[in-house]
Amino acid sequence: MGGPKFEDMPELRSDECHVWWAALTHCARWHTRLLDATESMRHHSYRTAADRDRFTVGVALTRLVLGAHLSVPPDGVPIDRTCARCGGPHGRPRLATGASIDFSVSHSGDVIGLAIARSLAGGGASRLVGLDVELINAATAKEAPVDVVLSATEHLSYRKLDASARPAAFFRYWVRKEALLKATGEGLLVPMTHLTMSAPDQPPRLAEWQGRPGYQALVSMHDLPARPGYAAALAVVGRDAAVICHDASELINDSGLLSA
Ligand SMILES: CC(C)(COP(=O)(O)OP(=O)(O)OC[C@H]1O[C@@H](n2cnc3c(N)ncnc32)[C@H](O)[C@@H]1OP(=O)(O)O)[C@@H](O)C(=O)NCCC(=O)NCCS
Incomplete structure (x- = not known):
């Protein structure tokens, strides 16, 4: 059982936070097939192509990385975007199944990033991550x-x-x-x-x-090395984690990961 496999997905250890970096130029048509109904609605609501593409790459990256870790197809990763304040579809995204991985997406200019970490760190203590x-x-x-x-x-x-x-x-x-x-x-x-x-x-x-x-x-x-001309940082609330950065180009170009 399980979804299509990205062979090189590194193991996410409980003492690590992985940051995946992608670029706006990675945006491909097949990425839109990964969006769920809420995400498609959000996608259509953006007025400029660049904003649409930044959003799409962020969602595709999230779904591809989480899908690989959870062994489910990327379009089957259950993401809840409900806003805690108003119930709208623009809140802090989280896994709807309560699986113990926390994640954070950020985009600016040509850069899109995703941070993920086990949300239950050593000893069962909780951990939240934020990327900008x-x-x-x-x-x-x-x-x-x-x-x-x-x-x-x-x-x-x-x-x-x-x-x-x-x-x-x-x-x-x-x-x-x-x-x-x-x-x-x-x-x-x-x-x-x-x-x-x-x-x-x-x-x-x-x-x-x-x-x-x-x-x-x-x-x-944590200050993160980003592309020249960009600033990036990661916050960890709860037990700290060792930060490991990955280039997402191979993952985000692997259309074989799209489920049939
Ligand atoms: C979170 C926030 C700081 C992000 O600002 P931004 O300039 O768009 O910056 P980034 O690109 O770094 O982050 C956007 C991503 O953060 C995530 N996000 C959205 N809301 C979030 C929140 N409350 N907490 C953490 N992450 C959030 C989403 O993944 C979003 O990406 P997406 O729109 O492509 O899905 C800003 O949107 C904010 O302050 N939101 C909360 C405001 C709020 O709750 N208002 C009440 C509305 S009823």
């Missing part, structure tokens, strides 16, 4: 409302930076924060200014979460 990747856009950083993103402590370090270092620093803060808010599932409903991260040139760490004393003890942050 952003194209570093100097114009956006220049106009960015830093008051909406940076806490007072972060603002002090940021102001000391040379103007040329600010875009990369701004996006480093941004991806670290968004990765954590994706791990908890709250997203941008939590003001980013409530989080204080370590300075961008320091090892990533949540220093403080305003209103959640002690929460930083539950959180591990």
